[in-house]
Amino acid sequence: MGVEGRERTRELESGAQQLSGQLGKTIQRLRKAYNLSLSELAEQSGVAKSIISQIERNETNPTLATIWRLSQALDVSIERVLASAEDEPFLEKSNRRDTPILVSEDGKMRLAIIGWIKTVEWLQWYDISADPGGVLESDAHQRGSVETLSVLEGDFEVEVAGVVQTARTGETLRYRCDRPHVVRCVGDRPGRATMVCILKAAVMD
Template sequence: MNFKDTPEIGPVIQRERKARRLTLEQLAALSGVSKSMLSQIERRQANPTFAVLWSLTQALRIDFSDLVAASTVPHHRDPIEVTPRGHTPEITSQDGLCRLRILSPPGMAGRSEWYDIEIAPGGRLQSAPHARGAGEHLTVLAGRLEIASAGASRSVAEGETARYRADVEHEISNTSRSAARALLVLLYE
């Protein structure tokens, strides 16, 4: 299967690996990503998760934003930049109940990030602490979500916005019987 609508990350990974004179086996050992998965990514036969991409960028010592930026096809500078739906990175939880679409530009990672979140009934996003001073702003667009942060929890209904610490363990969960959708903005201080 070829993922024609997604950024071409595989060739960038391969180019960076070869520039460092690493074999697939060596990069697999450095990143913790299997050799077969690396091969599939480089040949554009697999769509890697955010966690896999993060592991690869750390092993290759490249910025995640540089990886994504290098994978997009250069185009003329338009006063209005539009990212096609197929080029918007997505993160899906292992259980498939949570989906995050990364709406912020790659160059903003680590400063300000925003996501379109969909959580099915029973789904939960558990997050380790982000950088010191980080905070999240979650606006529920449909349904109801539960937020837990700093030992407190609150229910947030459609149209409401919750602001909370994200430099501690925190969680967004859907305890209702219907799917929920929200806009999440993560701000780093």
Template sequence: MQEISQYLADTLRQLRTDRGWSLDRAATECGVSKAMLGQIERGESSPTVATLWKIASGFGTSLSSFIEPPPAEQRGVTLRSADTLRQRPAADAMLIAPLFPFDARYGFELFELTLLPGYERLSEPHSEGVVEHVIVVRGVMELLVRGVWQQLKEGEAVRFAADQPHGYRNAGTQPAVFHDLIYYPPQSR
């Protein structure tokens, strides 16, 4: 967890420096308090996934850019294992394995997400044109799209415009595991 916090802190600080933004400006752009951003940069706070999304959206970047650096490629091949990547990068009860962090060549990032029993997260709209593809790998989950919660079982998939409010929840007693491929159109990065 310490490595993740330090990577997040360094990435946030570097993005601010690259843009020449003060903490005040970053807070305004992200919709996250200046105090919270300062705590994250100092490694004193573990934000929720929702807060990480706000920060990523405010900077016009991907969520995965705050979790880990792009993976190494060997002769055009990238091999990843969810078991070795799975982590809890935020303060809430969601495990995240960034299978393929965002790469501008492809325009997407791919996560394996695990919702622990009782977990619910409501997500604010992402940037215009962002589309999510959710595929349930194990268990049962619910997805909020266009104001309606719909149940998804193992093997079921849905694609939706993520530039509107949406959410994920696990009302069951077993973890729900799904893959989430998030596509970013060129103008939203």
């Protein structure tokens, strides 16, 4: 390893020690953004479930190698994992590389997680790209949750508890998502939409 490489390693190790207080919260937020359990993240990263749990509770100072494995499993840069929430600028920019993408089971719907990672426990925001016929089936979220689907291109339909409603370009559907629900891209052209999920909506209590 060259001089620059050694300097880089020392900087990251120093950052890991200084920011350990924020690291646990960051790992937990990223894990929840992917809807991963501790066991699933452990399997994908090769880091023991007990270690991840300790990191999230700030009960241990992980090694740089451990942080690197977790960042790879969570598909974000190691700098993002080590970033201190207190030092983040008010004006923040994310690039495509750091934007997590979820894919439906049929592979025809792609959800880019564009919401702020800090709000993922109660507010989630997605940019949806769908091929014709794409289907996204979702389990019930916590009680009182409400979802909003705003169609930018194409036609979508939403089914909740046997009730189906269609929205075209420029239209918005709002529905309870605390029960199983299905979003479909209908018609013969691709679709684009934004989806916002409020996970603790007091209006539905």
